[in-house]
Amino acid sequence: MKLSIIAVGTKMPAWVQQGFGEYEKRLPREWKPQLKELAVAKRGNNANVEKLKNQEAEQILAALPRSAHVVALDVLGKKTDTQALAKNMLNWQQLGQDIAIVIGGPDGLAERCLQRANQKLSLSDLTLPHPLVRIVLIEQLYRGWTINNGHPYHK
Template sequence: MKLSIISVGNKMPAWVAQGYDEYAKRLPRELCPSLIELPLAPRSKTSNREKIKAQEGTQIIAALSKKAHVIMLDVKGTSLSTEKLATKLENWQMSGIHANIVIGGPDGLSKECLGLADESWSLSALTLPHPLVRVVLIEQLYRAWTITQNHPYHK
């Protein structure tokens, strides 16, 4: 199995990198995702959000691995329990799937990106700060893995 997290935003605060790294190092080598950081499109007070999403979407599409299973994180996506994520993770491992999980920019994902999704997930009904999404996602992947291993972390 190969797992990649494609994330718009490459100048994250130190706490984001520390949080992400902490959970990534806990994952076994075969599950540790590669993190692909893409730069934010330039923004100003008068920027057109749709153009920004389109620019970032072009970068995302270029970064997607061919034949990968694509999961877009989107506020309108399906909510998963950690247990359901653990089941998905286990199935991916058994099938040797290459999964790309995409975190869009602060303005969300372009229609083109959403149209390429095999799945669309919502991490929360709450609006989360963009940098926090990266940390929440890697922690949930770690937690899901601990469930598959009967590790006490989840309890």
């Protein structure tokens, strides 16, 4: 199983890179994600949000590994907690497929990205800035791994 995180947004601030890197280095080799950063569609005054999301969708869909199990992070996705994410991680390992977790841009994901997803998860009812989602996601992946492996980090 290979894990990819496909995220709209490049040139992240240092604090995002540091936060992501801190948890990425703690993960064992089999859970270290390949981060694929994609350009945010250019926004301007009176921009058509659906058009922008569709431009980002082109990149996202092209970046997905062909036979991957796709997990879209979406505010309307299934509410999950850490224990449920840990169980999902065990299930993902048993699928025998690559896993791709998708983080949309500032306006979320286009409908066709959501339709491509095998799962839609919500990390929070709060609206989180997409750079922060990277850190929350990687920390929760680490936390899920620790739960599944009896590591005391979660306590």
